[in-house]
Amino acid sequence: MPVDHGPHLDTPPDPFEDRLSRALHHTGGAFDADRRALAAGGAARGRRKRLLRRTALAGGTAGVAAVCLGGTLLLAPGDRDDTPRPAPVAGRRTATASSTAAPVTADRMIATLKGLLPEGTVSDARGGGSGGRTAAPFAQLVFDDGKGAAALPVGLGRVAPGGDDARQLTECPDKVLAAYDACTSERQPDGSVVRVLKGYEYPDRRVATRLWTADLVSADGAHVSVSEWNAAAEKDAPVTRPEPPLTAAELRDLAAAPAWRDAVGSLPAAEEVTAAPAAPGGWRIAGVLAALMPDGVKVAARGSQDGEFAYVVADDGKGASYVQVNVQPGMSDVAGELFGSGAETLPDGALVAEHQGPGDRGDLVMWTVDTLRPDGRRIVVSAFNAASQTTAATRATPALTMGQLRAIALSSRWLALG
Known part of the structure; x- marks a missing residue:
């Protein structure tokens, strides 16, 4: 629930939208789509629409890493290795019974937050209880420990x-x-896990606004999310201090405070997840992508997420180049939105579109080959002239030519993924 002193804050924030938005912050660079539209589409059609928007015909935001479906965030694990892992299960959700605990009020949320903070001054406090439109308790304020105001x-x-x-x-x-x-990411004595992430409001760091977050998830599914900035608002506010006021340990302890777990007791139980058809597995996609690199191009790193997306960092000896692929089944129904009149139709019925344009940063170049097979399988391969989508350019153009990207996208090895 980021603090922004505009009038729209009178509408209580949605915690799922906030989690999705934060995930996009940390993985998607400058991607800034309609958050409510993204959050609303849990069905397969909605997922395809998001994928369509993410890998659109032009622009660096087309390269945003695969967005999850049904509420799953798109943060990927750190310190990855190439050990095969089953693809995450994601699918239709079914609500379980609601809690009978008394609703938590906005006043209680605000008072609890104030009471857990170190010495300092508080302003612009507001909150929401579990009985409101979103049934999502929150509290937000501007805190100043004497060294600068912070949302x-x-x-x-x-x-x-x-x-x-x-x-x-x-x-x-x-x-x-x-x-x-x-x-x-630390496991607490009660079995809950708290992740503390020190990042930035803008992944490309175009301004000095820092965003530090702590997320606690308990063994019974309680989720506490805390954020802090080194400015009095999330965006468009002057930086007031070098870093947010709470240290990593203080942020962790704030998220882990027992008072929040008591308040979560007023919320409906989490929804169960009904398994969807198994995806090929991001680790398998990453393996195919690495194997399809041209001769003379080495793979310096690779990773994957959500069963449909993978990347490699390729290097031909002239600088690192980020190469990503999305493997998306069942996309025939949006072929008309993906491929216009300028698309090429191959003898086997496959559609191909090629695009060259800027990335999210002013110095980045993004080259893309987008393909749709007759069976509805969409393979989109993009390459950048940098080691990632948010870091500085390492070379003038990507390490792979458009012809090489086309060969990768049209390779029959993708068909073996099932």
């Missing part, structure tokens, strides 16, 4: 215990996909 919100929610949401909220993101300075 500081807390939000409560539930996730399915042991589910993909819980995992991704507590794992450190892949540093190739996310711009941050430090991340820790």
Whole structure:
């Protein structure tokens, strides 16, 4: 629930939108789509629409890493290795019974947050209880310990215990996909896990606004989310101090305070997840992408997430180049939106579109080959002239030519993924 002193704050924030937005912050660079539209589409059609928007025909935001479906955030694990892992389960959700605990009020949320903060002054406090439109308790305020004002919100929610949401909220993101300075994930004595992430409001760091977050997920699915900035508002506010006021340890302890867990008791139980058809597995996609690199191009790093997305950092000896692929089944129904009249139709019926344009940063170049097979399988391969989508250019153009990207996208090896 980021603090922004505009009038729209009179509408209580949605914790799912906030989690999705924060995930996009940490993985998508300058991507800034309609958050409510993204959050609303849990069905397969909605997922395809998001994928369509993410890998659109032009612009650096087309390269945003794969967005999850059904509420699963798109943060990927840090410190990855290439050990095969099953693809995350994501699918239709079914609500379980609601809690009978008394609703938590906005006043209680605000008072709890104030009482847990160190010595300092508080202004612009507001909050929401569990009985409101969103049933999502939150409190937000501007805190000043004498060294500069800082926005500081807390939000409560539930996730399915042991589910993909819980995992991704507590794992450190892949540093190739996310711009941050430090991340820790610690199990607490009561079995809950707290992740503290020191990052930036803008992953490309175009301004000095820092965003530090702590997410706690308990064994029974309670989720406590705390954020702090080194400015009095999330965006468009002057930086007031070098860093946010709470240290990593203080931020962790604030998220882990027992008072929040008591308040979560007023929320409905988390929804259960019904398994969707198994995706091929991001680790398998990453392996195919690495194997398809041209001769003379070495793979310096690779990673994956959500069963449909993978990347490699390729180097031909002239500088690192980020190459990503999305493998998306069942996309035939949006072929008309993906491929216009200028698309090429191959003899086997496959559609191909090629695009060259700027990336998210002014010095970045993005080259893309977008393909749609007759069976509805979409393979989109993009390459950049940098080691990631948010770091400085390492070369004038990507390490792979358009012809090489086309060969990768049209390779029959993708068909073997099933």
